Amino acid sequence: MTTENGWRQRYEPVIGLEIHVQLSTRTKMFCGCELSFGEQPNLHTCPICLAHPGSLPVTNEQAVRYALQIALALDCEIAPRSIFHRKNYFYPDNPKAYQISQYDIPLATAGRLGDVRIHRVHLEEDAAKLVHVSASGRIHGSGSSLVDFNRGGTPLVEIVTEPDLDDPATAREWLQLLRTTIKQIGVSDVNMEEGSLRCDANVSLRPVGADALGVKAELKNMNSFRFLERGINAELERQAALLDAEEQVEQETLHFDPRSGELTPLRSKEYAHDYRYFPEPDLVPLAPTEAMLSEARESLPELPASRRERYLAELELADKQATQLAFDADLGAYFEAALAAADGTTPKVIANWVTGELVASLREAKADDADPASSRVSPDALAKLAGMVERKEISTGAARRVLATLVAEGGDPTRIVEREGLGQLDDSGELEAIVARAVESDPEAAARVRDGNMKAIGPLVGFVMRETKGRADGGEVTRLIRERLGLG
Amino acid sequence: MIDREQVLHVARLARLELSEAELERMSEELSGILEHLDRISALDLDGVDPTSHVVALENVLRADVPWESLPRERALEQAPDRDDGAFRVPSPQA
Structure with missing residues (x-):
């Protein structure tokens, strides 16, 4: 890679992370279907997670407890009352045509972990898994997709940071701190390869010293710590080149391909950020009671x-x-x-x-x-x-x-x-005898040590260590050799 | 007034195809709804919280206990197409 880091004198990176954590509850967010990983497709579905007409979601108590624990561990303010919203979009990974998420009143806000401020923490549900298959013999684009709803409805906690990171390596380290924190609480496997921890990054550059933020790009699919760092690096290079050429950075979503290290834009029409949020009428508000809060607080390790x-x-x-x-x-x-x-x-x-x-x-x-x-x-x-x-x-x-x-x-x-007879030689008589033999066996080294060349003591110490199978204390051996040579 | 372009935009987001006549009618109906909201906005509503729910309930929660899911055959019964235990749909990437 031809990395021209000269731009770092001119521009300052501004990086914020958006993290999704799959909670390790037994059942899904809004129905009692069991969570699973790597099983045959569609073994864990019901009228609720398949969005059959007339079915009604009910919130998983454990998911709320886990989310509160995460929010408290991140030093957040818990909203006295938060509500769920519908985020409307059409895509076959979601049969309702909306994701139940939280919008203007999330579960928690204004936290901090290490040097990074937390903007918000909220609860939502995961989408189903899509496998795209090309029709045989046809080129890409003419195929169909297979939908597996086992994952659909898995409880997710979304954590959004403030743009407080200014370096890809620091972003990676901070994500590791977050991962360990959540792992310690014991509410998620937080495994990036398996997707129980996912991280998107919002990346922009601004002239050094400027207050206003530059136009940001959103990076998706960086499913390892290494890829997160590489993806952000690649995007910073790309933006710096644009700015240097006095071109505009477009606000867009980029998909990171770990194999090529390349960032490709997702087609904007498919991912229009026009979600027409509105309050989910089928779910009542969450208002964590004092009992719920202290229970979550006390169970934090x-x-x-x-x-x-x-x-x-x-x-x-x-x-x-x-x-x-x-x-x-x-x-x-x-x-x-x-x-x-x-x-x-x-x-x-x-x-x-x-x-x-x-x-x-x-x-x-x-x-x-x-x-x-x-x-x-x-x-x-x-x-x-x-x-x-x-x-x-x-x-x-x-x-x-x-x-x-x-x-x-x-x-x-x-x-x-x-x-193995490895006990320390505390019989100094025995050790002294071995030291004497060492000095006799290598008179040349002994003479050099006597003349003040302490480097020459190495072979003598080595001799003693060999003879004692390493049982002698190095300091003690050195002392005895010096004593023997009249340097005590 | 909701114009034709706005109706087309909302229709596109909802994946609806509207005829010329429907476009016209939607434009009028949606405008009517917005006018009604304008009337509400004209009221003095300081200190009145937005209503997100009409039932006075909070924290309706379910214990985290698994129930029996649908047999896969039953779940796939109404799938328009299927393949190897999965729902098969036209690729959204096409």
Whole structure:
């Protein structure tokens, strides 16, 4: 890609995200059909989600609870009374010819997550799935579509941010924070590949320093974090080129093709934003009671942003480490479990082992997806191992070997240490004897160290480590060698 | 007054094909409705909330408990066309 980033001196990106989250309720938003994924088509339908005449929707209580939890986690103001609207459009993915959504009075507004303000949070229903098939032997356009209503009516929460992002990489990071937050609440699978988390981006450029917003394009279909970043980047480049050529950016909707990395405009007539919203007469207003609100509030777990704060303030973890453990829900859960199992070991030491050695050795062993939770290393075992290192019962080198064994076959670190004779050499007599042999075996290196060349100590330390199978403490070995050579 | 172009636009959004005579009649009827709304707008309605619903109910909710869905055969019974368990429709991308 020929990226000319020179325009960044002249224009400032303005990015806002629109996120759809499928809620993991048992049933659909307005009927009792069970939610499903990857099943045979049309096994979960009824007169309501097929829009048979005379059928009436009834709101799923759990979906409201989940949506309130999300809104509260995003620090939103909950509307005392919100209503559903009909969003009218004709497309075969929606048999009613309208989507039940919320319009001018959404469930919640004015929130914040990290550095990004939340404009609104509302409830709506998902559309059916369409599979376009071309008639055999004919070119594109002459085919038909197959409609599967299993997904039609799945509860969705739509989250719209203010245009507070100014960089594709930051947008990606923020979406990851949002994903972890929602995952932590446990109200959605938030899986981008499977479509339970979807993200559109509104992207525009304005001259650096300007207040007024430029004309924006809406990007759709970026179904992975990588594609989100790439899609926004591609659109920024496109708009910068237009502006540089003194051409107009058209307000339009673009479809991102992950295979080619290209953005193609959706034909505007099909997607006319003329939805003729009006209040849904079949559904009464939502007015969350104090009981509903406090129940939602109390069921919120510790969320990534406050978990990060706690790791920094109370556990004194380094910034990067605190962020990694707080924003990666799986790794964070593993760390929490190890902390709970630890017997007086400093949290920072455990954190180092989780984010450092453990992640690295899982990756090296190519364990399925390097997810610690599904590995053979139990949080309990890791906590024990970190504790043994901290108490200097084993050396760091020996601990690495124990970890390799744990990754391969699991087990109890204490037993592995015993079985493989990896306990720290605390008999200094034995260690001193080995140091003496090291110095004798390499007089050249010994002489250079004696002359003040500390780099030459490497082979001597290596000798001792080999002889002790890594059980000796590196610092102690260095000290003994220096002592032996009269440098103590 | 709702003019001919506006009627055509609304008809297009609703996927309706209107004859010349219908266009004329719709233009008059829709204009009549808007005139009525103008009369309401002329009233002093400060402090009166817009009416979105006429029943005094809130929070009518359903427990999240699955019910039995339609047998697929039954669901597809009235489909104009079908294929492999799915409703088959003319492609909207055509």
